[in-house]
Amino acid sequence: MKILILEDEPVHAKYLIKLLNSILSPSKTEIQHVTSIQEANTYLNQFPIDLFFLDLNIFGSDGFEVLDQIPTTKTITIIVSANTDNAIRAFEYGVIDFIAKPISEDRLRLALERYNHFATTYQKENTNQNTPKSRLLQVDLEDLQNRLSHLMEVKKVYRNEDLSLEVLASELELHPRQLSEFLNGKKQTTFHSFLHSYRIGEAKELLIQYPEKNVSDIGFEVGYKSLSSFYDAFKKELKITASEFRETTRP
Template identity: 80%
Template sequence: MQILILEDEPVHAKYLTKLLTSICGSTINEVKHVTSIDEADVYLKQFHADIFFLDLNIFGSDGFEVLDRIPTTTIHTIIVSANTDNAIRAFEYGVIDFIAKPVSEDRLRLSLERHSLFVNTYQIVGKIQSNTKSRLLQVDLDRLQNRLSHLMEVQKIYLNENLSLEVLAEELELHPRQLSEFLNGKKQTTFHSFLHSYRIREAKDLLIKYPEKNVSDIGFEVGYKSLSSFYDAFKKELKITASEFRQRTSLS
């Protein structure tokens, strides 16, 4: 078994490795420890990891950036973080489990049991699906693309702060896994990245069009429930803050 740990504090990574070795023994081939999001991204693109243990605060960077880049359907991710407020958001990405720090041996055992159950279930489902290969075989992809574009471009459904993969799939008369496969395979993106791209584009337009509006009001207007989520998404998309963007555009 190949295990990857993304953790910026070596003492935590060392302790987790010790627990894993104690629990799993010789079934582990390698435990690879990296300390940056870029290192993890490179490793996951080049090598196979059976389990990916991810901390959500990497030297101040948001660990969710990694989940935006990788499909959790193929990389089995377990979050290890003291930020338990992020648990619901993490499960929305499809992670297997969320372990609060400090990690205990019993809690880690339970998480590994969940992983084992997940793998066995995934293999069974994979065998069942092997005859069809894709959930999209019976879907009219052109019609799906047109309907999706209409919802996003015309109806601007992304402004709904409660929009989720499940809600959007229902609007498209799809199973959520069908929509996830379409976004991952056909559009090379995750649902959250897809949603953020529309919300941030709308925010950019509003920042330019209404210079008198507060940046925070615009964040809520484009569909974000919290300002921190808006600020983080905006900076991730444009590498500058919303206020800096407004200032630069007003000078140009």
């Protein structure tokens, strides 16, 4: 059994590993621990796993970003978090359990029993189906694409600093996982990358069109809550800062 744990606090990770080794057979269990969202994404893209334990607060970053990028129909996930207010949202993503910190051995045993039941059921379904059932079977994909383009390109909803996967899915009358599957499977992107592409795209236009305008004002105008988020996203997209981009485009 291959298990991946995303947890930024070493004490919690070591304790979870200790409990897993006491419940499961160490000789038949391979446990990998990572401490960042980037490491988790890299590992999940490179190696198959049986079970994923995910903390939702990774050095201040939102663990839901990982769920936006992985298909929960293929990656069986258990959330381990002190923030129980996120439990309902987590189950909407398709996770099989939500364990509140601090973890108890009895609660972990129950979660692993749920995993065994889920994995057995999933394997039976896969013997009858070559691929997981899509959440988009009843969705008109061409109409969805048109409505999504209208929201992003005409209404420019990406300027809303509180725009989330859930909010955008609601605008499209979809479940968040349906929108996530559409972006991941049909457009080969994640929600966050999709959102940043529109925000940075307009930021580039504004930097060229209004050379006298403050870079910070442009960042806020296109939907970023903080300057650090804007600067990081811009540099990640173009490999240069917004100010450097402006300099290279001056006549």
